[in-house]
Amino acid sequence: MTPILSICIPNFNHGQVLGQTLDAVFCQDLNGVEVLVSDNASNDNSMNEINRFSDHPQLRVFRQPSTIPMAENWNYLVKSANTPWIIVLCSDDILLPGSLARLIKAAQSQDAQAVFFEYDFLINQQRVDKVPFYQSSALIPGMRQAEIFLKGNNFPLSACMFRRDLIQQISWFDESKHFCTDWHAWLNMSAIAKQVLYIDEPLLLYRHHAANETNRCVRDLLALEEVIAMKDEFISRQEITNRSILWGACSNNLKLAVLYTNQMAEKGFSNAAEHYRGQASELEQQLVKLGPSPNSIAAGAPYPLPEQAEPVKSANLCLR
Structure with missing residues (x-):
């Protein structure tokens, strides 16, 4: 079968867990799949772990001569892919058994980008x-999902499969971003996609630990400013005036500010905690100016499907 899906794995110093990530990929049916790994000049045992899989014909390995920015390494991989579909799999996350075959079948059976x-x-x-x-699997109009992404991002880098030509249309991952690189891509790809598909079945294990890039960006005060600037630019470019969307976007910013305040306080980073506490106060004032909470905003997950979304049964996705 001609490969239709590239698993792109960027790695930097994750040798301790990289073997688990690769094991979880190579134990699956790789018919129609190529696997690309780009090691970002790691100084641990990462290459030893990668070399354990060197006899697999689906594997292509790249080693950067010196460490490059994170998003640049992501782009190096996706531009090297020879398939219409791509997953960028973090080198510490784990694809669950059977997930690749299910995703390939879903991509072939649904009109989504x-x-x-x-x-x-x-x-x-x-x-x-x-x-x-969401409450069920569904096909969702792309712009409706983009509006949801303004209100928050629930999908880490590894939990999305996208068409290569779609990310090319948004000029690849934005290498100027430090924190919300994937969120920025999901927001902008959704906005130009005719439809996106949401699958309510877990196909991945997302590793949560203090050393990941998200925690570093929060600690270094990069996180919230970047998120707010990303949303403001998108809202301006798309000329969004719907109060429910604007309120939801600002409310999510406030939620993040409070979360980061508490996280930094618990870890003893008092200056960072005070920084986010000040941002939370400013965001509270912005919400006051936007008026009371719209009745349409749900209290929590699982959320109702967006307007014009079409529920999809698992049987139609070939998931069971």
Whole structure:
């Protein structure tokens, strides 16, 4: 079968867990799949782990001569892919058994340009269930999903499969971003996609630990400013005036500010906590100016499907 899906795995110093990620990929049916790994000049045992799989014909390995920015390494991989569909799999996350065959079948059977799928957490080597984002699997108009992404991002880098030509249309991952690189891509790809597919079945384990890039960006005060600037630019460019969407976007910013305040306080980073506390106060004032909470905003997951979304049965996705 001609490859239709590239699993692109960027790695930097994840040798301790990289073997688990690769094992989970190579134990699956790789018919129609190519696997690309780009090691970002790691100084641990990463290459030893990668070389354990060198006899697999589906594997292509790249080693950067020196460490490059994270998003540049992502782009190096997706531009190297020779397939119409791509998953960028973080080198510490784990695809669940059978997930690749299911995703390929879903891509072939549905008229979508991007696929977002559910995941559970992996914390201290234990699987922790996560509440699904939506009430059911569905085909969703791209712009409707983009409006949801303004109100928050529930999908990490590894939990999306997208067409290569779709990310090319948005000029690849934005290498100027440090924190919301994937969120920025999901927002802008959804906006130009005719439809996106949401799968409510967990197909991934997302590893949660203090060393990941998200926690570093929060600690370094990069996180919230970047998110707010991303949303403001998108809202201006798309000329969005719907109060429910604007309120939801600002409310999510406030939620993040409070979350980061508490996280930094618990970890003893008092200056960072005070920084986010000040941002939370400013965002509270912005919400006051926007008026009371719209009745249409749901309290929590699983959320109702967006307007014009079409529920899809698991049988139609070939998931069971």
